[in-house]
Amino acid sequence: MKRAWKISASAHSELLCLRRPPRSPTTPRPPRLLARPRSPAHGPSRGICGTAGPSPAVMRDIMELFVEKFVRAEESRAALGEGVRARVVELRDELARLDGPDEIVRVLDEKAEPLLHSVDGLAFVEFLKRLDSWPHQALEVFFWKRKLQERGIPMTSEEYVKGITVAGRIKDVDLATELFTEATSKRLKANSTYNALMGAYMYNGLAGKCQKLFQELKKDADCSPSIVTYNILISVFGRLMLIDHMEAAFQEVECLKLAPNIVTYNNLISGYLTAWMWDNMERTFQTMKASPVKPNTSTYLLMLRGYAHSGNLEKMEETYELVKDHVNKNDVALIRAMICAYCRSSIMDRVRKIETLLGLIPENGYRPWLNVLLIKVYAQEDWLDKMENSINEAFEQKTSVNAASVMRAIVGTYFRCNALDKLVNFVKRAECAGWRICRSLYHCKMVMYGSQQRLAEMESVLDEMDSFNFDRTKKTFIIMYYAYISSGKKDKAEQIKGLMCKYGYGVPHDAVSS
Template structure:
């Protein structure tokens, strides 16, 4: 009777799985949004970004799970000879390459049958080949899940399912943004008696990467209440990542104390996850103390640790330590760490480093063209304006106009004005003002006052008066400073009648007298 109930549960779970694979649902909106999103300066990104930024943290729960699963599989493997293991890996790799070449809408069962994948699975009855195949297909999680579904249909006494296969499939469902499928697979594994800690870890990870923080923590509580399973250091690493991504630092530190009280050894991922959380929360002192504790202990920092520290030093504008760390991981950063490069450029933009332009331009060489960020464009406009490099400033201004990037801060506009004023480029300033008005940039009275001053210095009085009309069109009416600019322009070139007329206008409007016009 028990066997019949068990078979019924499995059949029902398989039916649900088949339905979910055939009609993939769009991703759910996250229950708790990624904390990094609020720190983006566009940000927009993307993110991107945000979760995308944090996915580069070395505390990648899916990667941890993959490594743990493969390690466990090899421990129980009946393939003891290295040559035989490598031969099996090569066969799995060839099959994976062929499957990855299959178009999305093509049936993959025929490919698996034609390649005798069933025979390949029988060569490793402990699931090693199946797990290896799913790992190699992770770039296309929906394809990998179809392979898993095919694999379940091959189950017999010789090649039974193992928990690690379910764990891998649950993680893949999470990557495919299908948390309902992940939960169904978890339930199915429990129904057939394959529930282990690795499956809890996989479901926690699936929920975490889809922003379902409360559900992920709930699975951890279920694990603690399951007398058959015990949380491992991988479990706690995932929990650390969950709290770290949400900037729940107090909760994360409580988990660290639990790890120590349970006599579990901290791993490299433990330290990297904690450092990543402190970087996310902008807690620089705690970030450094964790790094030093790691450096002095048995677990030494790796490249990922240094990349996290580099990001932290960049965000905190600690240029000295940032540059020292950059030297250690320069090749890795220049090769593919675009977010870190952006953070370093931003740090130089905000600094008063005497060689900041040279440093920025050296880093910009490693920025792909498709990695444009509006906020970074605006920062670069301000840097080149402050340095008086008008041509370079105008290149970034033109790019901003072309990409419909808007400048909404008066500080950046004043920097642009000052740059034009210092090189006495009134015509270039006039052209910029027209474009800025059209593009909807932040227009301030200082733009027009600067034009008036520069026209006055060049004795272009007619154009100086025309600026008053431009101001009126933008609803900027003359102020005391406006009249003083006109008075000084006339007085300097000896046109005292016009200067006296300006004084009269000021008197009529109740704006007082210019200081040098008062009787001695």
């Protein structure tokens, strides 16, 4: 089976280690949560709307979901008190403005030590959490705290988890592994440190190492996989489109009687979305809604993307209404995906809906593929002015159109709108810009010149065709024949009939359109 991602032979053998635990004959089969069709023989085709990898910001948010929290955020804030929380925020804001390690260390020496002596060290852990958006500063803070061990101030498991997570986020896998080893040597190893390193491997695309570490965790007498661990595995397999392995991991969750959480379901949905397995995606979503775990904003955003890519406009619009405010403010990529879905559809008011969504895209949000789609849509709808505006934008942005279907749609609009001069201008610009030049462009010009009895200009198109190595076809001669007949040039028409017979095309009987 061909896969869109390649992994090493050793990594592949590790992936196969994940098996369902055997059932005894008397053990009842648990209810089937997900259908398990075979993975597609070929990866999903990736067109202009294909799912690209998530942005670093999205990956950061996803990765944070994999790290087990030793203390819930609300509990830690309640324990800290307003005064300590204010100092944490103030120090965070000050460090966020600094770049150099020396300056960061100086500020920490002056102002951070009181945070070390709060209840159970919660203030310092909260401080590290507050630096999530500034990973480099967070790493300097971690190094500063690590050095304090020389003064008898020990590190905690929570701090190592944060350090491993930040190292993975800045793509320093060696450092993440070093910190995990260091935590292990100090007997601070826990499920969460395993999960943090597995998350770092996942973030950096190291599926083999992630799976190997999972096998080590299963053999560790002091630790055992948690639902967070399986969430990471499901995410890794989903990203690699190893759907069979992803489903096997989820089956193991059921057999171990671990409770799936919101991240579990979202990762399953994301995996099916990546593989373009729309029925499985929908089935998982419906199962989730029927379970104690209810969809959150991330779930609806995933489903919205899936509905857009699959062209399910009805459900796409229903889901968009649920998360409209979030999407409009924060997710331009999803807006583009919805526009793409409307462009591929044939509904009556698609242009109105497209125009509404286009108004939500910032001026600097130009995308060549989207511009080409809009050109085709406006052409199909005979919106000449809108089409030309998009064409002009494409020329200005040096976007090259290489699809013959788009060029034919453009030509058809000029013909139906009887805009000969605009067509002539467009063809000249397209030739100079290196766009896909097809014979239909020239045939359309000839038909329109002929209909206006501008025969000399019609004949000059033949030279243009020659310059681009387009041979004269049967349609070329038929266009000229009927142009001469309609203009009363019977002698010219007879010459064309002779040429058609010479080339074996026969004698024309019916007019044809371009």
